[in-house]
Amino acid sequence: MQRIGVFVCWCGSNIAATVDVAAVAEAAKLEPAVAFATDYQYMCSESGQSMIKDAVKEHNLTGIVIASCSPRMHETTFRKTAQAAGLNPYMVEIANLREQCSWVHKNKEEATEKAIVLMRTAVAKLTLNQPLIAGESSVTKRALVIGGGIAGIQTALDIADAGYEVDIVEKKPTIGGKMAQLDKTFPTLDCAACILTPKMVDVATNDKITIYSYSEVEEVKGFVGNFTAKIRRKARYVDEELCTGCGACTEKCPSKKNPNEFNMGLDNRTAIYIPFAQAVPKVPVIDAKNCIKFKTGKCGLCATVCPSNAIKYDQEDTFVEENYGAIVVATGFNPIKLDEFGELGYGQIPDVITSLEYERLMNAAGPTKGHVLRPSDGKKPKKIVFVQCVGSRGQSCREKGYCSKICCMYTAKHAILTKDHYPEMDVDVFYIDVRTPGKNYDEFYRRAVEEYDVNYIKGQVGKIYEENGKVMVQGSDMLGNKQLTVEADLVVLATAIEPDETARSIGTMLTASMDTNDFFTEAHAKLRPVESPTAGIYLSGVCQGPKDVPETVSQAGAAASKVIGLLAKDKLVGNPCVAGSNPLLCNGCGQCANVCPYGAISYVEEEVRGPGVREVRRYAVVNEAVCQGCGACTVTCPSGAMDLKGFTNRQIMAEVDAICK
Amino acid sequence: MQVNENKEFRPRIVAFCCNWCSYVGADLAGSSRMEYPADVKIIRVPCSCRVNPMFILRAFERGADGVILCGCHPGDCHYSTGNYYARRRMTMLFSMLDYLGIEKERTRVEWVSAAEGAKFAATMNEFIDTVKNLGENRKLRDLRCKE
Amino acid sequence: MSLSINYKAEAENILKISGVNPKKCMKCGKCSGACPAYDSMEYHPHQFVSMVQDGDLEKLMKSDAVFKCLSCFACIERCPRSVAPGKLVEAVRLAVIRKQGMNRLKPEDIPCMLEEELPQQAIVSAFRKYSK
Numbered sequence: 060m061q062r063i064g065v066f067v068c069w070c071g072s073n074i075a076a077t078v079d080v081a082a083v084a085e086a087a088k089l090e091p092a093v094a095f096a097t098d099y100q101y102m103c104s105e106s107g108q109s110m111i112k113d114a115v116k117e118h119n120l121t122g123i124v125i126a127s128c129s130p131r132m133h134e135t136t137f138r139k140t141a142q143a144a145g146l147n148p149y150m151v152e153i154a155n156l157r158e159q160c161s162w163v164h165k166n167k168e169e170a171t172e173k174a175i176v177l178m179r180t181a182v183a184k185l186t187l188n189q190p191l192i193a194g195e196s197s198v199t200k201r202a203l204v205i206g207g208g209i210a211g212i213q214t215a216l217d218i219a220d221a222g223y224e225v226d227i228v229e230k231k232p233t234i235g236g237k238m239a240q241l242d243k244t245f246p247t248l249d250c251a252a253c254i255l256t257p258k259m260v261d262v263a264t265n266d267k268i269t270i271y272s273y274s275e276v277e278e279v280k281g282f283v284g285n286f287t288a289k290i291r292r293k294a295r296y297v298d299e300e301l302c303t304g305c306g307a308c309t310e311k312c313p314s315k316k317n318p319n320e321f322n323m324g325l326d327n328r329t330a331i332y333i334p335f336a337q338a339v340p341k342v343p344v345i346d347a348k349n350c351i352k353f354k355t356g357k358c359g360l361c362a363t364v365c366p367s368n369a370i371k372y373d374q375e376d377t378f379v380e381e382n383y384g385a386i387v388v389a390t391g392f393n394p395i396k397l398d399e400f401g402e403l404g405y406g407q408i409p410d411v412i413t414s415l416e417y418e419r420l421m422n423a424a425g426p427t428k429g430h431v432l433r434p435s436d437g438k439k440p441k442k443i444v445f446v447q448c449v450g451s452r453g454q455s456c457r458e459k460g461y462c463s464k465i466c467c468m469y470t471a472k473h474a475i476l477t478k479d480h481y482p483e484m485d486v487d488v489f490y491i492d493v494r495t496p497g498k499n500y501d502e503f504y505r506r507a508v509e510e511y512d513v514n515y516i517k518g519q520v521g522k523i524y525e526e527n528g529k530v531m532v533q534g535s536d537m538l539g540n541k542q543l544t545v546e547a548d549l550v551v552l553a554t555a556i557e558p559d560e561t562a563r564s565i566g567t568m569l570t571a572s573m574d575t576n577d578f579f580t581e582a583h584a585k586l587r588p589v590e591s592p593t594a595g596i597y598l599s600g601v602c603q604g605p606k607d608v609p610e611t612v613s614q615a616g617a618a619a620s621k622v623i624g625l626l627a628k629d630k631l632v633g634n635p636c637v638a639g640s641n642p643l644l645c646n647g648c649g650q651c652a653n654v655c656p657y658g659a660i661s662y663v664e665e666e667v668r669g670p671g672v673r674e675v676r677r678y679a680v681v682n683e684a685v686c687q688g689c690g691a692c693t694v695t696c697p698s699g700a701m702d703l704k705g706f707t708n709r710q711i712m713a714e715v716d717a718i719c720k
Numbered sequence: 721m722q723v724n725e726n727k728e729f730r731p732r733i734v735a736f737c738c739n740w741c742s743y744v745g746a747d748l749a750g751s752s753r754m755e756y757p758a759d760v761k762i763i764r765v766p767c768s769c770r771v772n773p774m775f776i777l778r779a780f781e782r783g784a785d786g787v788i789l790c791g792c793h794p795g796d797c798h799y800s801t802g803n804y805y806a807r808r809r810m811t812m813l814f815s816m817l818d819y820l821g822i823e824k825e826r827t828r829v830e831w832v833s834a835a836e837g838a839k840f841a842a843t844m845n846e847f848i849d850t851v852k853n854l855g856e857n858r859k860l861r862d863l864r865c866k867e
Numbered sequence: 868m869s870l871s872i873n874y875k876a877e878a879e880n881i882l883k884i885s886g887v888n889p890k891k892c893m894k895c896g897k898c899s900g901a902c903p904a905y906d907s908m909e910y911h912p913h914q915f916v917s918m919v920q921d922g923d924l925e926k927l928m929k930s931d932a933v934f935k936c937l938s939c940f941a942c943i944e945r946c947p948r949s950v951a952p953g954k955l956v957e958a959v960r961l962a963v964i965r966k967q968g969m970n971r972l973k974p975e976d977i978p979c980m981l982e983e984e985l986p987q988q989a990i991v992s993a994f995r996k997y998s999k
Contacts, residue, residue, distance in 0.1 A: 129743075129750070131743070131747060155747075157750065158746065158747040158748075158749075158750030158751060159746055159747065159750055162750040162751065162753055163749060163753070163754060163756055163841070164756075165755060166758070169757075170758055172758065173758040176761055177761060180761065180763070402901065402945060448895070448947070452893070452948075453947030454891065454947065454949045455946070455947060455949050491895040492893075517896070518895065518896035518897075518899075518900060519895040519896050519897035519900050520897070520900050521897050521899070521900025521901025521902065521941070521945055522900065522901050522941075533900060534896070534897075534900035535895075535896025535897070535898075535900040535913065537894060537895075537896040537899075537913065540911075540914075542899055542902065542905040542906070572800050580800070592800050636766065654801075654805060656800050656801050656802075687799060688766050689766055689767040689769055689770065689798075689802045690766055690767055690769060690770030690802075691767070691769040691770075691801070691802055691805050693770065693772065694770065694771070694772045694805070694809065695805075703766070703770060706765060706766055708772060708774070711765065711770075711772075711775055712774075712775065712778055714763045715734060715775055715778050715782060715784075716778070716782055718732065718784070719732055719779055719782035719783045719784050720782075
């Protein structure tokens with residue numbers, strides 16, 4: 060039998076003015092489980108708390124009900140008080156007499172009556188309380204960053220800076236991501252490579268950071284503080300340890316006609332290749348699909364010329380298993396495919412290109428050495444038309460519903476750079492809205508219009524076709540209320556961006572929630588923007604939503620600081636109010652695991668012992684470190700095996716009974 | 721416990737409020753001093769999806785006249801999907817209760833965010849009025865429990 | 868033609884029968900950018916959307932733009948917001964024909980007008996265009 064103490068707080072006159080606190084305390088004394096009841100002006104004050112402690116000792120109480128303000132206010136305070144008095148902190152219940160009684164009612168008689176019911180409800184619940192002990196789990200002091208673009212690089216550097224080990228897993232042969240492909244960055248127009256490659260070198264030379272390039276995360280198990288990841292290191296057929304990155308193999312390779320992914324297929328590369336000059340690691344990779352040795356068995360030239368015998372044609376995929384405390388998702392984005400946009404002619408008309416392709420055309424290290432030349436005939440265009448919002452902000456199935464955010468600014472950048480290199484060139488931009496919030500962004504766009512004389516046309520392009528070697532762009536001029544047909548030499552489509560195609564499978568692997576566009580969902584849109592709702596998973600960069608470089612870098616830093624905060628802990632103290640299943644009742648049906656948003660439930664087949672039972676059964680087991688205590692499983696469970704500590708079925712039933720008494 | 725001697729009907733209302741939105745909304749109604757009748761008593765649950773249909777049946781069995789379940793707005797659930805489960809379960813339960821003779825107006829699911837103190841108070845006022853108009857619930861209740 | 872047409876009510880009716888929600892339009896002009904009959908139309912697809920939304924129907928109903936529309940549905944196909952201006956043109960045309968109180972084309976007239984090369988789509992479009 061519990062011995063419960065009831066402490067009714069006046070809260071000055073906040074409660075006492077509307078509720079007859081003495082009557083509540085008197086009524087409490089009539090409850091069978093109540094061994095002691097009193098009222099006091101300020102329960103949360105020093106003297107109020109010592110009164111509670113004394114009463115616990117004097118009356119040998121097993122639990123306390125505080126009838127006071129909202130539990131959101133002082134539940135923690137009184138839990139600490141209980142702990143100081145030698146009670147389990149979870150043997151405390153709060154009856155909310157202030158926010159939900161005295162402050163919302165005027166009639167003292169009615170309010171007192173309700174206060175008594177609330178007090179009885181709390182007593183009824185407390186009678187069934189069990190002492191709870193929060194579980195503790197260890198923290199592996201190592202972080203995994205999935206994706207090696209600017210987001211992943213920055214996160215890894217920041218975490219390593221704090222002294223923790225970080226692994227970067229990048230599926231491409233080199234880190235650097237999309238930013239490595241960019242020419243200049245808005246609004247300052249500093250060259251992307253000049254600011255990115257030093258960071259890539261920092262990553263490579265940092266002894267806290269391990270880069271797994273050309274690798275993919277295959278499997279993730281575990282929970283916050285204790286993840287285990289299996290990483291597939293795809294065979295690159297070149298020994299990373301032996302290779303010196305001299306590049307002799309790439310020069311001699313006879314298979315030279317393979318589209319160069321790094322230059323968006325605008326030129327060709329060899330079958331053994333280093334994506335770009337500043338690649339990290341600077342180790343070539345053999346594209347087995349196009350390699351003559353792999354296709355015919357003859358050739359082997361690269362192995363012959365390699366001075367360090369690093370070429371290994373028999374290399375196979377290997378696996379690394381590593382433990383991590385935290386995982387950062389930085390999977391980034393890709394431009395969408397434009398196959399569905401037949402009216403814009405991309406793919407049919409060679410001189411219609413995407414912005415990322417244009418970025419490569421402008422880049423001094425790109426296929427044209429930085430000269431803007433038409434892909435069709437290699438001539439310098441006289442007129443370039445930029446089309447914005449291609450695939451963004453749409454509602455049909457081929458389009459993305461969101462604004463891709465970066466296009467307005469990079470189109471302005473392209474326009475400015477084009478006019479800067481070639482003042483004689485004519486530049487038109489078709490836009491729906493120009494969106495330039497950000498420091499020095501609107502000024503930048505205005506410069507394009509005012510200083511560089513870029514012709515911005517409000518309206519969308521309806522059709523692009525070829526005529527007499529020209530690209531005809533037919534579109535609307537909404538402000539001039541007319542239809543235009545512009546004769547262009549080159550058309551650049553500001554293509555919408557979408558999360559990388561691996562994001563969905565990684566999200567599933569991590570049980571991290573995603574929205575319908577495959578962007579990762581943050582734990583709170585405003586207050587926890589870099590954390591996934593799944594504990595221990597953090598978000599960095601465009602995988603969470605469209606972002607430009609400065610925003611990505613700041614989010615990467617924020618994610619790193621959250622990771623550091625987690626790794627700095629030696630023990631994680633869990634929430635003891637978690638679900639638990641009774642093996643005697645559980646029939647292993649699997650419904651609870653279906654509704655669990657955290658993937659906290661798994662099934663084991665073990666011997667179950669109970670009265671009259673001794674057999675091997677499949678039953679649900681809750682990982683207490685992962686469970687957040689929502690209780691969805693408890694209601695789904697058809698056999699009533701699942702229950703939530705601190706909010707058990709019996710406790711809530713007792714509350715219902717007390718209210719309806 | 722009947723206080724009023726003139727036997728004015730005082731309904732018994734059980735409100736389940738989720739810890740993250742609706743309970744905070746109810747607290748906000750309090751700190752903004754928005755009045756609603758004392759007939760409603762709140763039970764705090766971690767999430768609206770913690771509310772087992774059994775609890776609601778139990779309430780009616782024990783003589784409740786109305787039950788209201790408040791949770792975060794769809795999409796705002798602290799546990800990301802809990803309120804969707806609650807919504808589905810309650811849709812099923814309420815139509816069954818309706819079939820059993822407990823009028824649909826006696827049961828309700830309402831989304832109240834932590835900022836909607838006014839909505840909480842208004843909802844409670846309106847719900848109590850509706851239940852008052854329906855009168856005492858006589859269906860399902862265990863006769864041992866009342867009177 | 869009747870003298871008193873309540874254009875506001877007519878506009879609402881047109882929105883109802885066409886199922887078009889003009890609020891979804893973000894005035895990008897892609898419909899008019901794609902329109903092959905642009906030059907011959909007095910009012911253009913994007914104007915149909917804003918004019919019907921404003922209840923500014925008199926001009927539209929009196930203009931022959933409704934009959935210049937080819938019903939090629941390029942605007943419907945291309946509209947990024949699924950506003951479907953072509954459906955509005957169709958609905959305004961229907962409203963005009965109904966006000967005239969007569970069908971310009973009866974089903975029984977069609978067989979004798981048929982030609983081998985005439986595509987089915989054109990017959991259906993013509994029928995929709997000229998009958999109520």
